[in-house]
Amino acid sequence: MEKPLLYNYFRSSTSIRVRIGLNIKEIDYDYFALHLRKEEHRSEKYLKVNPYGLVPTIEFPSGIKLYQSLAILEYLDEIYPSPPILPTTSIKRAKVRAMAHAIALEIHPINNLQVLNYLRTNFSVNDEKIKKWFSNWVHKVFLPFENILSKDEEVGLYCFGDTPTIADICLFSQVVNNARFEIDMSNYPLIKGIYEKCMENEYFVKALPKNQPDAE
Ligand SMILES: N[C@@H](CCC(=O)N[C@@H](CS)C(=O)NCC(=O)O)C(=O)O
Numbered sequence: 001m002e003k004p005l006l007y008n009y010f011r012s013s014t015s016i017r018v019r020i021g022l023n024i025k026e027i028d029y030d031y032f033a034l035h036l037r038k039e040e041h042r043s044e045k046y047l048k049v050n051p052y053g054l055v056p057t058i059e060f061p062s063g064i065k066l067y068q069s070l071a072i073l074e075y076l077d078e079i080y081p082s083p084p085i086l087p088t089t090s091i092k093r094a095k096v097r098a099m100a101h102a103i104a105l106e107i108h109p110i111n112n113l114q115v116l117n118y119l120r121t122n123f124s125v126n127d128e129k130i131k132k133w134f135s136n137w138v139h140k141v142f143l144p145f146e147n148i149l150s151k152d153e154e155v156g157l158y159c160f161g162d163t164p165t166i167a168d169i170c171l172f173s174q175v176v177n178n179a180r181f182e183i184d185m186s187n188y189p190l191i192k193g194i195y196e197k198c199m200e201n202e203y204f205v206k207a208l209p210k211n212q213p214d215a216e
Contacts, residue, residue, distance in 0.1 A: 002061035007032045007049060009041075010212035011180075013108065013173040014069040015056045019207035020169045021073045025080040029058075033214035036113055070104055073166050085165050095152075096160045099145070099167035103174045106141050111177075134181040138174070142188055145171075149190040157197050164201065172198040176208065 006022070006029045008015035022029050034040040034055055042053050050057040050067045057067045066072050077085050086093050109115070111134050119125040119133065154160050159167035175195045178185070185192055198204040209215055 003027075003029050004061065005030045005032055005059045006056055007034055007046070007059070008056040009034055009036045010209040010215045011177075012036065012055050013177040014054075014104075016173040016176060016207050016209070017069040017104075017166075017169050018056045018058065018072050019212075020164075020172070020204055021076050021085060021166075023203035023206050024083060024085060024164065025076055027076070027080065031213055033212075035214070070100060070166065070170075073169065077166075083163065085169065087160065087165065092154070092160070095154065096165045096167045099148075099159055100165075100170040102141050102145060103170040107137050107174060110137050131181050135183050138178055138181075138183050142191060146188045146190050149194070155190075159194055164198065164204075168194060168198055171195070172204055 004022075004027065006015075006018060008018065008031070010033070034046060036055070040046065041050075041055055047053050049059065049065060052067065054067065056069060056072065057065055058072050059065045066075060073085060086096055116130055116134070119130065125133070149155050149159065152160075156162040158164050159171060171191065172195055175185070175191065205211065
């Protein structure tokens with residue numbers, strides 16, 4: 001079977017998400033690196049692949065291209081249901097999606113490279129203040145996330161039960177990204193525990209930035 005092609009960048013947390021999903025589903029794929037700091041994702045050629053000029057994009061041998069990491073993960077889960085990365089009942093799926101969305105919709109969009117670059121260029125924000133900005137939006141979500149983990153009966157070895165879901169995929173990728181911005185994680189023992197559990201899982205480890213062909 002021909003492999004899908006993943007347009008991505010080693011450091012990008014949304015790319016990490018999709019790499020983990022592909023690894024969990026044991027889907028072999030070809031790796032197409034786009035260097036975000038060199039603006040390769042803004043090239044005319046890539047904009048024909050993904051008009052938003054963001055990574056990741058996955059292109060299947062049929063020619064179908066998908067973007068938006070969570071849409072890709074859910075598609076993979078529907079097409080390759082085993083092992084599942086979403087629970088089987090609607091209410092459980094909604095709970096897991098809520099955890100994933102807290103990271104993917106409340107933190108990531110305002111801490112994305114294009115936002116940080118906009119702050120740098122248009123408002124002369126320096127690196128120290130960028131770190132403050134980044135950490136503010138992380139803590140706004142991580143504090144309640146930690147609190148939910150401490151109370152929710154469904155929490156197991158992972159965010160929801162004993163197998164990884166899209167909630168762990170998003171949380172893990174965010175924690176990996178946090179390290180570059182030196183985020184203080186001392187208030188988050190449960191989040192750290194889940195991150196460490198993921199670090200015991202080869203599918204997560206294989207998706208880490210340092211294990212990618214374009215790693216610097
Ligand atoms: N919601 C999108 C976000 C995609 C996204 O913003 N990706 C980042 C990398 S993590 C990117 O391409 N950034 C380039 C930029 O900001 O210029 C997803 O989940 O796929």
